[in-house]
Amino acid sequence: GPRSREWEYFDGRCYFFSIQQTTWGKAKAVCQSWNSQLVVIHDTAKQNFIQSRTRNERYWIGLTDVDTEGEWRWIDGTNYRNSFKNWSKGEPNDAGQREDCAQIHGAGEWNDVPCNYEESFYISIGCSLDRL
Ligand code: 2F8
Ligand code: CA
Numbered sequence: 001g002p003r004s005r006e007w008e009y010f011d012g013r014c015y016f017f018s019i020q021q022t023t024w025g026k027a028k029a030v031c032q033s034w035n036s037q038l039v040v041i042h043d044t045a046k047q048n049f050i051q052s053r054t055r056n057e058r059y060w061i062g063l064t065d066v067d068t069e070g071e072w073r074w075i076d077g078t079n080y081r082n083s084f085k086n087w088s089k090g091e092p093n094d095a096g097q098r099e100d101c102a103q104i105h106g107a108g109e110w111n112d113v114p115c116n117y118e119e120s121f122y123i124s125i126g127c128s129l130d131r132l
Contacts, residue, residue, distance in 0.1 A: 010049045015039065017053050018125035024101035024115040027060045027125040028075065036127035038062030040074045041104075042084050050126065051108030057122035063102035066115060069094065072102070086110050 007014045014036075022030070024038075031037050040062045041047050050059075062075035072080045072092070092099065092112035101115035103123065117123065 008053070011045065013128040015050075015053070016125070016127045017059065018127075019057065019122050020125060021118055021121075021123050022125070023118060024060050024064065027123075028062070030125055031127040034127055038075055039126035039128055040076050040078060041086070042078065044084065047084065047086055047108065050104060054104055054106050054108065056106040057124055058103050058105055059122075059124045059126050061102050061104050061110065061126065063110070064100055064115070065092070065094075065112075066100040069097075069100070 007016045009015075016034075016036070018027075018030070020030075028038055038060055039046075039050060041050060050061075063072055063080070064075070065072045067073065074080055086104075086109055088105070088109040088111050091110060092102070094100070094112060096114075098114050099112040101117075102110050102112050104110055
């Protein structure tokens with residue numbers, strides 16, 4: 001089977017850092033099939049936990065502006081506009097007018113990339129469960 005890490009608990013939720021490479025949409029679907037979701041990051045504590053586990057890989061997070069360009073939305077419907085953000089300098093930039101899904105770099109900063117992006121970097125799934 002696929003190589004994987006264990007589920008990890010942090011502040012009321014569980015997290016699984018998949019090393020499967022896939023698109024944002026497929027990652028979202030896998031999370032849903034596990035009754036979970038792509039990670040949503042609303043504060044420094046969560047950000048620090050997530051980035052302490054990303055190593056040098058790149059992970060999708062549950063943030064997209066695919067419905068309306070420039071209107072970023074967390075997949076759980078929680079507030080984006082007035083909440084915590086950790087974009088890299090100059091991001092999100094919608095490079096090539098085709099970057100609608102957010103990922104977190106190994107160093108922890110966020111960047112928008114094409115939702116169907118797949119290459120030799122690990123683009124992985126971070127899921128969180130509502131309950132153990
Ligand atoms: O310079 C920032 C820029 O770097 C890359 O594009 C050259 C990223 N693209 C991918 O990772 C696919 C952009 O998203 C990023 O803004
Ligand atoms: Ca970008």
